[in-house]
Amino acid sequence: MPEFVKLAINALTAPSIFVTLAILVFFASLKFYRIWTRPKFALGLLVASILFFLISITDAHFQWIVSQPDNVPIMAMLYVVGFFYWLSLRQAAINDERIEQGKGPMEAEETNDRVHVWPDLVYTEFIASILGTAILIIWSILVKAPLEQPASLTRTPNPSKAPWYFLGLQEMLVYFDPWLAGVVLPSLIVVGLMAVPYIDKNPKGAGYFTLKERPFAVGGFLFGFLVLWILLVFNGTFLRGPNWNFFGPYEDWDVHKLVPLVNVNLSEFIYVKWLGTGLPASWFWRELWGILLVIGYLTILPPILAKTLFRTMYARMGFLRYNVMIQLLLIEFSMVIKMYLRWTVNLKYIIAIPEFFFNI
Amino acid sequence: MAEKTPVKAKSALAQAWAMVTDSQIWTSLIRHGYPEDARTRSLAVLTNVFLHLHPAKMRKSGLRMRYTWCMGGLSFFLFLSLTVTGLLLMFYYRPTAEYAFSDIVYLREDIPLGIMRELHRWGAHAMVITVWLHMMRVFLTGSYKPPREFNWGIGVLLLVLTLLLSFTGYLLPWDQLAIWAITVGTNMARATPVVGYEGPLAQLLKLGDIALVHAGADARYFLTAGRLIGAQTLLRFYVLHCVGIPLAATVLMAVHFWRVRKDGGISGPM
Ligand code: HEM
Numbered sequence: 049m050p051e052f053v054k055l056a057i058n059a060l061t062a063p064s065i066f067v068t069l070a071i072l073v074f075f076a077s078l079k080f081y082r083i084w085t086r087p088k089f090a091l092g093l094l095v096a097s098i099l100f101f102l103i104s105i106t107d108a109h110f111q112w113i114v115s116q117p118d119n120v121p122i123m124a125m126l127y128v129v130g131f132f133y134w135l136s137l138r139q140a141a142i143n144d145e146r147i148e149q150g151k152g153p154m155e156a157e158e159t160n161d162r163v164h165v166w167p168d169l170v171y172t173e174f175i176a177s178i179l180g181t182a183i184l185i186i187w188s189i190l191v192k193a194p195l196e197q198p199a200s201l202t203r204t205p206n207p208s209k210a211p212w213y214f215l216g217l218q219e220m221l222v223y224f225d226p227w228l229a230g231v232v233l234p235s236l237i238v239v240g241l242m243a244v245p246y247i248d249k250n251p252k253g254a255g256y257f258t259l260k261e262r263p264f265a266v267g268g269f270l271f272g273f274l275v276l277w278i279l280l281v282f283n284g285t286f287l288r289g290p291n292w293n294f295f296g297p298y299e300d301w302d303v304h305k306l307v308p309l310v311n312v313n314l315s316e317f318i319y320v321k322w323l324g325t326g327l328p329a330s331w332f333w334r335e336l337w338g339i340l341l342v343i344g345y346l347t348i349l350p351p352i353l354a355k356t357l358f359r360t361m362y363a364r365m366g367f368l369r370y371n372v373m374i375q376l377l378l379i380e381f382s383m384v385i386k387m388y389l390r391w392t393v394n395l396k397y398i399i400a401i402p403e404f405f406f407n408i
Numbered sequence: 409m410a411e412k413t414p415v416k417a418k419s420a421l422a423q424a425w426a427m428v429t430d431s432q433i434w435t436s437l438i439r440h441g442y443p444e445d446a447r448t449r450s451l452a453v454l455t456n457v458f459l460h461l462h463p464a465k466m467r468k469s470g471l472r473m474r475y476t477w478c479m480g481g482l483s484f485f486l487f488l489s490l491t492v493t494g495l496l497l498m499f500y501y502r503p504t505a506e507y508a509f510s511d512i513v514y515l516r517e518d519i520p521l522g523i524m525r526e527l528h529r530w531g532a533h534a535m536v537i538t539v540w541l542h543m544m545r546v547f548l549t550g551s552y553k554p555p556r557e558f559n560w561g562i563g564v565l566l567l568v569l570t571l572l573l574s575f576t577g578y579l580l581p582w583d584q585l586a587i588w589a590i591t592v593g594t595n596m597a598r599a600t601p602v603v604g605y606e607g608p609l610a611q612l613l614k615l616g617d618i619a620l621v622h623a624g625a626d627a628r629y630f631l632t633a634g635r636l637i638g639a640q641t642l643l644r645f646y647v648l649h650c651v652g653i654p655l656a657a658t659v660l661m662a663v664h665f666w667r668v669r670k671d672g673g674i675s676g677p678m
Contacts, residue, residue: 118585121533132477132541136548139474152677155475159676161468164449168471169462176478177485184489184534188526195516198509199587201636208588211578213536213571218592227607230596241564244547245557254553255469255675262550269547273540405599406608 049103049298058296061287064391070279071384077137078267081259082145085138097130107298113286117194122212122285129278133270139257140266153256206290206303215284216277222292223386225397225407233383237272240376244269247373249364264361272380311396314338331401338399342408345382350374461665463673470674475549479542483570484661486535491654493528501580503646505639508582532574539570551675559667562660569657576649579642587637590645594637597628604628 060066077084084090104110114123143153163169197203210218220229252261259266287294289301312321315334319327328334350371354362362370389395399408418426428434443452450464469475500519501511515525543563546552552560579590598606602613605626613620623635633640668674 118533121530121537125537128537129541132544135474135477136545140548155469155472156677158468158472162465163468163471164446164453165462165464165466166443166449166452166459169466170453170459172471172473172478173481176481180482180485181489184527184531185523187530188523191526191530193516193526193529194585195512195581196584199505199582199584199637201587201591201638203584205584205588208592210592211575211589212533213574214593217596226596226599227601227604231600231604231607238564238568241543241567242561245552245554245560248553251553253550255549255551255677257548258550265550266548269544273544404608404611405606 049106054107054296054298058299061296063283063287063294063387066283066287067275067279067387070275074271074275077133078259078263078270081137082141085134085141087138090134090138094130097127104297109300110297113297117191118212119285120191122281126278126282129274133274136257137259140259143256143258144260147258147261153258155256159255207288207292209284209288212281212285215288216280218292219280219284219288220383223383223390225405227405228408233379236376236379240380243372243376247365247369247376249369268377268380276380276383311390311394313397313400314341314395315400317393317395331403335399335401338397338408341398346375346378349378461662461669463669466673467676469676475545476674477541477545479538479545483535483538483542484665486531486538487657487661490528490531490535493524493531494650496524497528498650503580503642505582505642508580508642512581512583528577532577535570536574539567543567549675553675556667556671556675559664559671562664562667566657566660566664569653569660573649573653573657576645576653579637579645580649582642590632590641591637594628594631597631598626600627 060069084093105114113119139154143155146153209215217229217234220233223229224233248262248265250262250265252258253265286297289295290303290305291307293305293307295301295305315327315338318337319325319334353374354370358370358374365373386395386398389398397407399406401407429438439455440448440451443449453459453462453464497515500515502508512525515522546560546563575590575593579586598604600607602609603621603626604610605619605622605628607627610621610626611619623629629635631641631644632638633644
């Protein structure tokens, strides 16, 4: 691969650009789901990605990072998730077209056929476990489980990474304090997921793939899962190196890479840059604007949205459901907002009260 | 129930076979003939404690691979296979700071054809992925909608337990990868609001001048049984990994499968 292409790709994978591109591609893939999911088109995408991978692997750094034993499953996961993303949207496209023609989803054709669990299901399970066993054995023979030096608390590896499935949260640590990224966000994910069936009152779309009949639910979930979870796991695994600095896929992990840290709190923007008065001594006056901003975001936006963008949704959901939903949504979205604030104006904290370990 | 055929019309082999299948041992083990008609097929499922978590009959649409992606089933398969390989690993592994690492080296270097550790580690990675994908398909088919809200909730708990199983297991090899990943992970607990010593509002919990929440008594200490990751953490994680969490997951899986059945089988359009 020519050097200038590598440099260009390294630059494109900088978090700000890469996440922006990913968000755009994601929404485009939902918008044009009937086009790109056509088998020929999708096959083309697959072939292109494999070719790209094969060309990339000639690069020494790329080869090193993707062949780390623990990274092999993550590489495989990207393809598997991609495949199932295609499969679900493909079926949604077919179903949505059928529904438009008044035929009902394809699942409906077979839903009243009853088959015997023995043999139809039991045999399927049996074959699936044999295949599963075979794949596991082959994988285990080919890739040896990693083992590093014996544990030592005096030698800190650089970078120190959490287990791969938590790397999305570790990535969030760049933008949020640990009490948010490590405690509040994961708890909200769990609670939010559990709340889903009670929030989503759309009676349509139960028991078949569809996008058209529930675009908001499907879009919201997939955005969280694919962009905020899988993509950030990918970033954390392949693009975060020493000192949690960002490195392109063809860039060597240089421990001495210097990245200027010039992050500024909102209070410093207001009092130092704009008013020029210097920070007030009391934390209350210092942080008042940030506190108002956060409270405003969570209390003023919901009623406005209920009257405008989400009007029909509000009518269907009622006060309580709507508010639970919108709070979860605003918090999901605040992650994106905070990332962009960091990339564009180097904002560190909106509220910073180190006196109480309370930073947002 | 085995069919009784007239014995005299048959060859010696068939007679011998009939003797076997008519014997008390055989009929006590296999209570019906080969499942080939509606009756025996239903019986095959209903009279077997393992199979009877299934209904006798199901919707054809729920059988489709393109519908379920087989991901719930694969998650369960991986859980079972992890239980077996984990049990075998327990024969070789001692959860102490002194032996843990060398036991892993022994497993790795000295056991002929040893792929138990690989099977266990890759199986665990795979299970995390299959559980995520299972959740994705359940969401995208709207299968959490009534009457399946409760089972979706059980599923979310299973997801959490799956991640915790993986997380507690990550420490056990007791190498640099393990100890530092767990350090990064558990450090977050320091910042838990109220009950973490570097968390917001922790200062509120005070008796006079004495802070109730400090580095030696907070959420992180509770997880790691010490101010640093050490031998006590290893033991704690080992017990949770091998006994505590698998037990909880087993119970929840039983509930999960039972609910799939009671909620009318795999979802389908009405
Ligand atoms: C250890 C993890 C899990 C195991 C072993 C498991 C297993 C299964 C199995 C075997 C089924 C039958 C249908 C299928 O295979 O798709 C099923 C259905 C279901 N699972 Fe799970 N599951 C797990 C985790 C989850 C999670 C994380 C969720 C959601 C958050 C979930 C929600 C559901 C629901 C709602 C159904 C009913 C689906 C329908 O009727 O179509 N499960 N599960």
